[in-house]
Every structure is written in C-alpha cells, then in structure tokens.
Amino acid sequence: MIKKIDMNKIMTLLIICFLIPTLGTQAATRKKKENKTEQKKQSEYDKLFNTPACKTVKGLITLHKIDGKVYFEFPFSLFGKEMLLGSTVEEISDNTEALVGQKPHRPLHIYFTKIDTNVQMRYVYNASVTNAKDKNIQEAIDKGNIGAIAKMFPVKCWNNDKSAVVFDVTDFLVSDLYEIDPFDPYSASTYGGWIQRITNFKKDRSFIGDIMAFEDNVSISSHLSFGVTMRALGMFEYQTDKPFSALVKRSLILLPEKPMRPRILDPRIGVFYTGKMKFTNDDNGSDVVYYAHRWRVEPKDMEAYKRGELVEVKQPIIFYIDPNFPQMWMKYIRMGVEDWNRAFEEIGLKNVVQTKMFPVDDPEFDPNNIKYTCIRYAPIPVENAMGPSWVDPRSGEILNASVYIYHNLVSLLYTWRMLQTAAVDPSVRQITLPEEVMGDAIRYVARHEVGHCFGLMHNMASSNAFPTDSLRSATFTQKYGTTPSIMDYARFNYVAQPGDLEKGVKLTPPIIGQYDYYAIKWIYKPIPEAKTAEEEVPTLDRWISEKAGDPIYRYGKQQIMSRYDPSALEEDLGDDAIKSATYGLKNLRYVMENLNEWVAASDTDLSFRNQMYYAILNQFRTYMGHVTPIIGGIYLNEKYEGDPRPTYQSVPKAEQKRALQFLLQLQEDMSWLDNKEMLKNIPIIGNPGVLFQQTLISNLISNASGLGLCISKSEEPYTEEEYLQDIYDYIWKPTQKGVTLKSREREAQLTFVKSLIKESKLDAGKGKARGSMNITNNLTLDQWLDQKMFQLYGYVPEQAKLSADSPEPVQGVGFQRRVKADFPSIAHVYYNVLMKTKQQLEKAKNTGNTETRNHYALLLHQINQALKKD
Numbered sequence: 001m002i003k004k005i006d007m008n009k010i011m012t013l014l015i016i017c018f019l020i021p022t023l024g025t026q027a028a029t030r031k032k033k034e035n036k037t038e039q040k041k042q043s044e045y046d047k048l049f050n051t052p053a054c055k056t057v058k059g060l061i062t063l064h065k066i067d068g069k070v071y072f073e074f075p076f077s078l079f080g081k082e083m084l085l086g087s088t089v090e091e092i093s094d095n096t097e098a099l100v101g102q103k104p105h106r107p108l109h110i111y112f113t114k115i116d117t118n119v120q121m122r123y124v125y126n127a128s129v130t131n132a133k134d135k136n137i138q139e140a141i142d143k144g145n146i147g148a149i150a151k152m153f154p155v156k157c158w159n160n161d162k163s164a165v166v167f168d169v170t171d172f173l174v175s176d177l178y179e180i181d182p183f184d185p186y187s188a189s190t191y192g193g194w195i196q197r198i199t200n201f202k203k204d205r206s207f208i209g210d211i212m213a214f215e216d217n218v219s220i221s222s223h224l225s226f227g228v229t230m231r232a233l234g235m236f237e238y239q240t241d242k243p244f245s246a247l248v249k250r251s252l253i254l255l256p257e258k259p260m261r262p263r264i265l266d267p268r269i270g271v272f273y274t275g276k277m278k279f280t281n282d283d284n285g286s287d288v289v290y291y292a293h294r295w296r297v298e299p300k301d302m303e304a305y306k307r308g309e310l311v312e313v314k315q316p317i318i319f320y321i322d323p324n325f326p327q328m329w330m331k332y333i334r335m336g337v338e339d340w341n342r343a344f345e346e347i348g349l350k351n352v353v354q355t356k357m358f359p360v361d362d363p364e365f366d367p368n369n370i371k372y373t374c375i376r377y378a379p380i381p382v383e384n385a386m387g388p389s390w391v392d393p394r395s396g397e398i399l400n401a402s403v404y405i406y407h408n409l410v411s412l413l414y415t416w417r418m419l420q421t422a423a424v425d426p427s428v429r430q431i432t433l434p435e436e437v438m439g440d441a442i443r444y445v446a447r448h449e450v451g452h453c454f455g456l457m458h459n460m461a462s463s464n465a466f467p468t469d470s471l472r473s474a475t476f477t478q479k480y481g482t483t484p485s486i487m488d489y490a491r492f493n494y495v496a497q498p499g500d501l502e503k504g505v506k507l508t509p510p511i512i513g514q515y516d517y518y519a520i521k522w523i524y525k526p527i528p529e530a531k532t533a534e535e536e537v538p539t540l541d542r543w544i545s546e547k548a549g550d551p552i553y554r555y556g557k558q559q560i561m562s563r564y565d566p567s568a569l570e571e572d573l574g575d576d577a578i579k580s581a582t583y584g585l586k587n588l589r590y591v592m593e594n595l596n597e598w599v600a601a602s603d604t605d606l607s608f609r610n611q612m613y614y615a616i617l618n619q620f621r622t623y624m625g626h627v628t629p630i631i632g633g634i635y636l637n638e639k640y641e642g643d644p645r646p647t648y649q650s651v652p653k654a655e656q657k658r659a660l661q662f663l664l665q666l667q668e669d670m671s672w673l674d675n676k677e678m679l680k681n682i683p684i685i686g687n688p689g690v691l692f693q694q695t696l697i698s699n700l701i702s703n704a705s706g707l708g709l710c711i712s713k714s715e716e717p718y719t720e721e722e723y724l725q726d727i728y729d730y731i732w733k734p735t736q737k738g739v740t741l742k743s744r745e746r747e748a749q750l751t752f753v754k755s756l757i758k759e760s761k762l763d764a765g766k767g768k769a770r771g772s773m774n775i776t777n778n779l780t781l782d783q784w785l786d787q788k789m790f791q792l793y794g795y796v797p798e799q800a801k802l803s804a805d806s807p808e809p810v811q812g813v814g815f816q817r818r819v820k821a822d823f824p825s826i827a828h829v830y831y832n833v834l835m836k837t838k839q840q841l842e843k844a845k846n847t848g849n850t851e852t853r854n855h856y857a858l859l860l861h862q863i864n865q866a867l868k869k870d
Contacts, residue, residue, distance in 0.1 A: 461556020
C-alpha cells in the first residue's frame with residue numbers, strides 16, 4: 001500500500017539541510033571573534049606570568065621566576081622607602097673563601113624610585129642629621145643628599161590593578177658586584193687579607209636559584225661562578241683561574257617606617273657605632289654625633305618596669321643554633337649565649353636572650369634569611385670565632401647578628417688552657433681536655449662573640465684593673481675571675497702557680513664581668529623620662545662619670561698596628577705586666593720540661609708535640625710582648641671635664657727602666673727554648689733560643705728611635721741616650737770585668753754591634769734582616785713564627801683580621817690607631833754609642849781566652865769596615 005507524501009515536511013527538511021552549513025559558519029565566526037576579543041583583553045602582565053612555568057611568591061614584594069629570570073612586582077607604596085640589601089653565603093665550593101652562613105660585606109642602604117619608564121635603585125650615603133624641629137635644615141640636607149643611582153631597571157609592565165610595576169632584576173643579581181659577592185675580604189685563603197685575590201666572573205656558569213618572600217623582606221638565591229687567581233707579593237701567581245662556585249642568598253629588607261630612637265655614644269665606653277654629621281639651628285657649627293649599636297629592647301609593661309619589677313621585653317633576641325655543630329659543643333654554646341640574661345636582669349629585663357635550635361617543622365625558617373640571627377658552624381681549620389651584626393644606618397638599631405665558630409677554635413682553646421694552666425692543673429696535661437674543661441672554654445667564647453652581637457667592642461684595658469697578686473687569691477678569683485670584662489682578650493690564669501688550684505684559685509674568666517654589667521646597663525637600660533636621644537645624654541654621662549675613677553670600669557681601646565698604651569694589650573692579665581710575665585714564663589718552662597712525659601703514650605706520631613712546641617714559642621713571644629711596650633709607653637684615656645684620669649700620661653721612667661732590665665735578663669737564658677728532649681721529637685730546625693735572643697737585642701736597640709713621643713710628653717723623660725746607655729752597660733758588663741765571655745754574651749754583643757751599625761745608617765740598609773737565620777730564609781722572628789703558626793693552626797695575626805669596613809680613625813671613638821709624631825733622627829746618638837763601643841773593644845781586645853779575643857777582633861773589624869764605607 002502506498003502512503004501519501006507530505007510535501008510540507010519535505011520542504012522543511014530541505015531548508016534545514018541548506019541552513020546547517022550556514023549556521024556552522026556563523027558559529028565559527030562568532031568563536032573567532034570571541035577569541036580575538038580575549039586576546040585583546042590579555043595584559044602584558046598575564047603574558048609574562050600567566051603560565052604554569054612561572055613560580056610566583058608574594059610578600060613585601062611579589063617575585064616571579066620564569067625562564068631563568070626573576071622579576072620584581074614592585075608596589076608603588078614602596079618607592080622611596082629605605083631598605084637594606086645584603087648577601088649571605090648558603091653553599092660554597094671552597095670554604096676558605098668564605099663561610100657558609102657568612103655575610104661577607106656590609107649591606108647596601110638603598111631605596112627605589114620610578115622616573116618615566118625606568119626604575120632606579122639608589123644608594124643612600126646620607127650621614128647628615130638635624131633636630132626634628134629644624135625643618136629648614138632637614139630640607140637642605142635632603143636636597144644635598146639624594147640617592148646615587150646605582151642601577152637602572154626598565155619597566156616591563158604594570159600589574160593588572162595598576163598598583164605595582166614589573167622589572168627584571170636578573171642581571172643585577174647574577175653579577176660580580178663587589179658589595180654583594182660571596183668573597184670574604186679576610187678569608188683563610190688570603191691569609192687574613194695579606195694575599196691578593198683576583199676574581200673573574202663566569203656569567204655563562206651563573207644563574208638564579210630559589211625565591212622567597214615574607215611580609216618584611218624577600219630573598220633571591222643566585223648560583224655564582226668565578227675563576228679565582230691568588231697572587232702573593234703582588235706578582236707571584238700560585239693559583240690561576242681556579243673554578244669556584246657559591247650559592248648566595250640576597251635579602252632585601254624594609255627598614256622600620258620610624259627609626260628607633262638612637263642612643264648617643266660616649267667615647268669612654270666601648271660600643272660599636274654609626275657616625276653622623278649633625279647640623280642644627282642651636283649650634284655654632286656642625287658636630288659629629290655617634291649612635292651606639294643596640295637592639296630594640298623595650299619593656300613589655302613600662303609601668304611595671306618603672307615600679308622596679310622584672311619584666312619581659314616586647315621582642316626577645318633569639319639566637320638560632322646550627323645543628324651541624326659537634327654534638328658536645330651545642331649545650332655549652334647555648335649556655336654561653338643565655339649567660340647574658342644575667343646582665344639584662346640587672347637592669348630589670350628578663351628572658352631578653354633566648355636560644356633555639358634550627359626549627360625542623362617551620363617551612364618558613366631559613367638560617368640565611370636576614371630575619372634570623374644564627375650561630376653557624378664553620379668546618380675549617382682556622383682558630384677563630386666572630387660576632388658581626390647588621391644595623392639600621394639611620395639609628396644604629398641592630399637588625400641581625402651572626403656568630404661564626406670555626407672548628408679549630410677547640411685547638412686554640414686547648415693551646416691556651418694547656419700552656420697557661422697545665423703547670424697548675426693536672427687535668428689538662430693530656431692531648432684531649434676533659435669535656436667539662438673544654439665545654440667551659442667553648443661557653444666562654446660563645447659569651448664573648450655574642451657580646452659583640454649586643455654592640456660591645458673589645459675592652460683591652462679591662463684585665464689591667466686587677467692586681468697581679470690578686471689573681472693568686474682564691475676568694476678574689478672565685479668572686480671576680482681573671483678580668484672585669486669578658487670582652488677583653490684575657491684568657492686563662494697564667495699567673496696562678498702550682499698549689500694555687502688546690503687552694504681554690506679560679507683559672508678561668510668570669511661568666512659576666514663587672515664592666516660587662518656596666519656596659520649592658522649603659523647600652524640598654526631604658527630612660528623613660530627622656531623624650532629624645534639628646535635628653536638621655538645627661539643620665540648616660542652620669543652613669544659613666546660616677547665610675548670614672550674606678551679602674552674596673554675603665555675602657556681601653558684596641559690598638560691597631562702600633563702599641564702606645566701598655567695597659568691595654570691583648571692576652572695579658574694583671575696590673576703588673578713584668579710580674580705577670582714572670583709567673584707566666586715560670587709556668588711555660590714547667591710545661592716545656594714535662595710535656596714529653598705527659599703525652600708520650602698518646603702522641604705516638606709526635607705531631608702533637610710538634611704543634612705544641614711552636615705554640616710554646618708563640619706564648620713566650622706573647623709574654624715578652626706584654627713588657628716591651630712599657631718602654632716608651634703612654635697610658636691613654638678618654639676624658640671628659642672633671643674625670644680624674646689625664647688624657648695621656650707617659651709611663652714613669654723607673655717603670656721603663658725596670659722593664660728594660662727584665663728583658664735584658666730574659667735574653668741571658670733562652671737556651672731552655674732549645675730543649676733537646678723536645679727538639680729531637682720534631683722536624684729539624686735551627687736554634688730558636690738564639691733567634692729569640694738576636695731579635696730581642698736588635699729590637700731593643702731599634703726601639704730607641706721610637707721613644708720620642710713618650711719623651712715629649714713626660715715630666716721626667718727616659719731619654720734615648722739614657723736608654724741606650726743602660727743597654728750598653730748591661731751588654732758590656734762582662735767585658736769591663738775582663739772575663740772570658742760565654743756564648744750567649746758573645747751573641748748579645750755581636751747583635752748589639754750589628755744593630756748599632758744599622759741604626760747609625762752606616763750600612764746603607766745592607767745585610768740580612770734583623771734576627772734572621774738560614775732556616776727562615778731571612779724572615780724576621782715575627783714573620784717566621786706567624787708563618788709557622790698559620791701552617792700548624794690556621795692562625796692569622798689579629799691585625800690581619802681587621803676588616804676594611806672597620807671604623808675610620810676618629811678622635812674619641814673606635815680603635816686606637818697610629819699617632820702622627822715626627823721627631824728628628826737619632827742616628828747621631830747611635831753613632832756615639834758605636835764609637836764608645838769601639839773604644840771599649842780597643843781596651844778589651846787582649847782580655848779573656850782565645851775565643852773571646854777573636855770575638856773582640858771580629859767586632860772591631862766590623863765597626864772599622866762600617867766606618868770606612870761611611
């Protein structure tokens with residue numbers, strides 16, 4: 001059966017078939033238009049960062065890392081805000097160039113500006129200040145101290161809400177800019193700065209690492225590669241373009257919107273400082289003002305504090321301890337840090353100082369971030385520890401501090417403890433110290449370095465406050481230890497003698513010294529009644545003036561390069577250097593005589609005795625160095641009107657003469673330094689006893705030319721003529737008696753004549769270096785011993801450790817550097833003594849045995865030859 005066809009349906013289907021391609025084309029067209037619209041809407045910002053390959057972290061500044069580049073998304077609100085930019089070494093291929101955790105350079109004080117399509121990074125050099133009320137002067141200071149543009153960054157784009165601009169900082173962070181490079185200027189590789197290091201940046205081997213952002217700072221890590229060339233004496237290369245790499249974390253921290261109120265420094269107390277030039281409407285001219293470095297330590301409850309209650313602080317100082325320290329060290333380090341709470345409690349503040357191990361459950365903790373103050377372990381064979389800090393340069397507020405403790409610190413502590421106390425304390429007469437003894441020494445070092453982190457400088461005069469004989473008193477030492485300040489270089493009680501320990505004499509420094517309590521009070525005690533830094537000054541001045549006559553509170557600057565004040569020396573004890581050295585030398589000889597017996601069973605390869613022998617020589621040199629500066633010495637004091645001590649005072653003539661006689665007697669018997677039982681156990685060397693004698697005599701002779709400053713400041717001077725006459729009388733006393741000379745007497749006379757010829761300018765600078773012997777390749781005693789100590793211990797002379805960033809010599813604050821003092825030549829005085837010596841030899845040339853007569857003939861010949869050359 002055939003159905004009837006519905007034509008209307010057929011027509012509808014045909015129309016649909018014709019429309020389907022058209023509808024599809026229209027849909028596709030619409031989609032293309034939508035895609036073009038979306039592409040037009042996508043910003044440059046999204047093009048850069050809207051990709052899975054981009055890592056973004058948000059904080060003070062939003063950071064983006066993509067394709068090996070790092071971008072700052074810098075808020076407009078931060079332009080003009082002052083910041084610090086610094087570097088910390090995270091990892092390193094050679095830790096003799098710097099330490100892991102070290103901040104090798106001072107941070108850069110910077111801020112950012114935007115002009116047109118560029119962002120400028122500007123260095124802040126402004127060291128000028130004025131009073132808050134002097135708006136006109138502040139405006140002038142601001143105009144005269146705009147930030148210097150150090151780097152220009154083209155703006156890539158704005159962020160989507162127009163609140164920030166984006167710029168690429170990769171080339172700046174992957175560069176060899178000195179101020180943020182990974183090299184310690186005074187690293188072990190440079191022998192404390194004596195060896196020249198030339199670095200060649202390898203940009204093709206350097207790249208950006210991780211990025212981190214926090215509320216008040218951001219951090220970017222850079223993998224940096226260099227070729228390192230080491231050059232000795234400015235010309236001899238012994239290492240050329242050696243590959244070197246370091247992972248360096250750059251931290252950019254926002255400084256507080258309102259700087260902490262500074263505390264104006266008084267030069268009569270030893271505190272690190274930041275210097276400013278002050279201009280005000282009230283003064284007759286500009287003045288230099290110094291801000292003490294200090295943490296922002298503020299009572300949590302000021303009213304309770306005013307009532308005399310012991311209160312918590314708003315923000316404690318937390319030291320994070322590196323878990324990589326040898327296990328035994330950690331508890332003693334923590335104890336040493338927290339010991340300082342005793343000083344803060346004395347001023348009414350509790351729990352100010354806290355310690356924590358590196359957190360393991362805090363994903364934000366990073367020991368290399370400037371937010372955290374850390375104590376780091378340095379596995380390197382150097383005997384040292386350091387405690388530097390970063391400060392807000394506007395106020396002196398300490399923002400971050402670090403302590404670096406080198407592994408071979410324990411070697412140094414062992415040497416001190418053994419050589420200074422083994423004659424008294426049988427427990428240290430072994431290769432390894434008992435844990436409680438070494439632990440106590442580590443605790444002491446931690447306290448000392450953390451003292452620097454609180455702003456305290458070295459006080460080298462402190463140990464001079466205690467009478468030498470009091471250091472042999474049980475009641476005195478149990479109460480006070482060996483020094484009024486652990487910020488002195490006063491180590492262990494070398495004054496104590498056998499039997500003193502059993503009587504209760506203490507051999508170690510105090511936990512916190514009397515001066516240290518006083519210094520913490522001055523730096524940190526709140527003065528709530530004062531509204532400005534200037535209003536604090538009368539109270540601060542009174543605290544010092546009240547103690548100005550007490551030697552316990554005297555501050556003695558660390559002396560750099562030259563030694564003027566014999567009462568402010570390193571490594572000394574007691575107020576009588578001659579008596580203290582006598583005690584110390586007696587103990588040292590005892591150690592030399594008995595060391596073989598003490599350690600023979602455990603020192604089978606003899607390496608320990610080899611090291612200790614040179615340590616004994618170095619300790620002997622140290623004791624001599626405590627007495628020598630008395631001759632021509634000047635006691636130096638920072639003085640305000642009304643203080644009882646004079647600004648300077650020459651050492652009394654009688655004391656200078658006493659020191660000379662001590663040293664002349666000392667050179668008579670240095671044969672104990674050539675101990676045969678010891679020398680047979682170490683690699684062959686010459687005779688150090690002879691070298692020490694030669695050096696001492698020649699130095700005594702040459703020192704006469706340096707007495708001028710002391711003489712010019714003295715009421716009863718010890719003149720060059722008197723001084724040289726006293727040496728002459730001592731050296732030629734056996735000759736005047738007509739007796740046969742001993743070997744040491746001939747050596748003394750030979751050195752005396754050679755030194756006179758040299759100082760009389762008759763040899764025109766020819767001949768060997770003073771006190772040299774063949775085995776030293778003409779090095780002086782000091783050069784030879786410093787070199788030997790570095791080879792054995794990684795020892796670097798203290799003067800070489802001083803950073804180029806140390807404060808410049810400014811009268812009143814800082815270190816004691818050289819005093820410019822030009823005096824006429826005294827070559828004629830030397831010449832007169834030489835001619836007197838010639839006359840003495842003419843009279844004595846036929847006295848004594850054959851060896852003595854031949855000796856006199858040689859000396860006459862040398863003098864005559866020198867006179868002929870002249």
